[in-house]
Amino acid sequence: MSGGVVPALMRRDHRTPVLIALILTMALVAMDTTIVATAIPQVVGDLGGFSLVGWVFSVYLLAQTVTIPVYGKLADLYGRKPVLVVGVVVFLIGSALSAIAWNMVALILFRALQGLGAGSIGATVNTVAGDLYDVAERGRVQGWLSSVWGISAVVAPAIGGVFAEYASWRWIFVVNLPIGALALTLIVRGLHERVERHTHRIDYAGAGLLLAAAGLLILGLLQGGTAWAWDSVPSVLVFAGTVLAALVAVLVERRASEPIMPPWLWTQRLTAGSYGATLTAGLMVIGLSTFLPTWAQSVLGLGPVAAGFVLAVMSMTWPLAAGMSARFYLRIGFRDTALVGALLTVASGVVFVLTPVDAPVWQPVAGSALMGAGMGLITSPLIVGLQSTVDWSRRGVVTGGAMFARFLGQSLGAAVFGAVTNAVLLHRLDDAPAALRGQVPSTVDGVSRVLEGGRADAAASDFLRAAVHASTHAVFLGLLLAGAATVVILLAAVPRRFPTVDEPHPSREPGARPVSGTPEADSAGG
Known part of the structure; x- marks a missing residue:
């Protein structure tokens, strides 16, 4: 192995407890991204500091995203296990401190500490999965890991609301402790590595x-x-x-x-192109996740549960497609499988762009299902493909780069789509007919309050619904363009063949035939 690092050789029956631990740690990170949202009124009522609420979310995402590449490199230098264990411990310390926060500033600082731990988890979980499972199995495992994010996006806000209403918002963070303790136990007992110690700069x-x-x-x-x-x-x-x-x-x-982010990650066509496609995929995910539920409620008139279901369809088809992706990339290659996924996201964008104000519910559900399937066929094959092109000593930095690109795309999408919707909606409000000026709010924030409160007559409500539809339609158009950009990036910047590295697999005995040497694995290269 290059770099003098040799991964442990694990028997197949030893992997299940570690996989459970990976799923649990991923669930911690995924749930804490959204679980606080529904409890914010109670948090503000207890701690005050309403003007700082946005930082409760932003600082967590910021700390998590920026540290992922650093943790990925450290995992290559010192092994996955110490980096993952330290990350989980830091996350749990941040959770415990968040539960006893005495004001909003303290909560923000402790959420930042949570984010630092979450960055380690985000960087190493997929890397460990790549170490444990061969090319043919990684698609299925990625489907399970992806399902954690999908389930958390639906379940976490509900759990947060239950804790806030029937117990205390502080339990949102306390519940992390037993889950994290179980994950730590499984990692310490089940994940074994042999790392040759060297002095690193x-x-x-x-x-x-x-x-x-x-x-x-x-x-x-x-x-x-x-x-x-x-x-x-x-x-x-x-x-x-x-x-x-x-x-x-x-x-x-x-x-x-020993650079933290080696220049070759961004100069090699394969890695740079894959990261570009991953970034645009992250942009599409955040665009749909953020604005589809609001559009479903404000425009279609659905209740919160029904609107959540429309988005939840994406969370269902994503892991299903990711789990099935191995069947495709073993036959047609990683790049072409991701290309099929990108075309599905384009089809999703077309469905949403053609969705009228009075659309039947099945139409956005179909668009959501297509987007989820597309995401599963884009993200999983690209991560698995990148992992198959490097040996153990570089798998962490390659995987960390992909996760960083995804989260960066989500940050970019949140900013761009938020600015677009606000601009379009504000323009529509400014152009409101004179007869409706008394009932139509002058600010973007007032639109949902008027629609939910039922304080406007039919004409004003129809106008506001049309305004919200126009602003969200701009996001749908952005999703279509992002899907098209993903297709272009995959065709222009990502080579069809992913050259696989011929190395012994950690789930096999020494001297066994390398997984990447099997005909199926070789075909995944294109």
């Missing part, structure tokens, strides 16, 4: 610059258009700092002996 300068560049970029995307205007001085300074930190990081990484 940690790229502190590169890590700091990478954190600064990514942090400033995501900060600008999250706060632009909300905390400050896009063309304001703070926005210009933040994005200028992003560019400067990124340029210096490139220079430092080129000279580092």
Whole structure:
């Protein structure tokens, strides 16, 4: 093995407890992304600080995203197990402290600590899965891991609401402790690695610059258009700092002996193109997840449960498609399987763009199902494909780069789609007929209150529904364009063949035939 790192050789029956631990740790990260949302009124009532509420979510996403590449590199240098264990411990400490937060500032700081632990989990869980399972099995495992995110997106807000209403919002964080303790126990007892110890020169300068560049970029995307205007001085300074930190990081990484994010990740066509497609996939996911439920309630008049079901369909078809993806990429290759998924997202975008104000419910459900299937066929084959092109000593950094690209795409999508919907909706409100001026709100925030409160007559309600539809229609058009961009990236920037690395698989005995040497695995290269 290059780098002197040799993964443990595990028997097949030893993998199940570790996989359960991976699913549990992934569930911790996924649930804490959304579980706080429904409890915010109770949190504010207890702690105050309503003006800081946005940071409860933003700081978690920010800390998680920017640290993923660093953890991915550390997992290659020192092994997956210590990085994952430290990440889970940090996450649980952040959870325990969040549960006893005495004001909003303290809660934000402890959520940042949670995010630091979540970054380690996000970087290493998929890497460990790649270590344990061969190319033919990884698609199924990725389907299970993807299902965690889908289930959490539906279940977590409901759990948060139950705790807030019948117990205390603090239980949202307390519940992480027994789950995390069980996951830690399974990891410590079941995950074994043999890592040859060497002295490593940690790229502190590169890590700091990478954190600064990514942090400033995501900060600008999250706060632009909300905390400050896009063309304001703070926005210009933040994005200028992003560019400067990124340029210096490139220079430092080129000279580092063990760079945190090796330049070849972004210069090789295969990795750079795959990351680009993963980024646009993340953009589509956040666009649909954020705006589809609101559109279903405000425009179609569905209740919260029914609107949640429309989105939940995506969460159902995503893991199903990811689980079935191995059947495709073993036959037609990783790139072409992802291309099929991208075409499904384009079809989803067409369905949503053609959805009228008075659409039947089956139409957005169909669009949601297509989007989920497309995501499963894009993300899983690309991660599995990238993992198959490198040996154990580089699998962490490659997987971490893919996860970083996905979360960066979600941050970009939240910013872009949020700005687009606000601009379109505000323009429609400004152009409201004079006869409706008294009933139509002048701000974007007032639209949902008027529609939900039933304070407007039929004409005003119809106007507001049409305005919300127009603003969401712009997001649907963005989804279509993002799907088309994914197709172009896959065709233009990703080679059809993924060259697989011929290395012994950790689930097999020494001397056994390498998984990547089987005819099926070789065919996955294209």
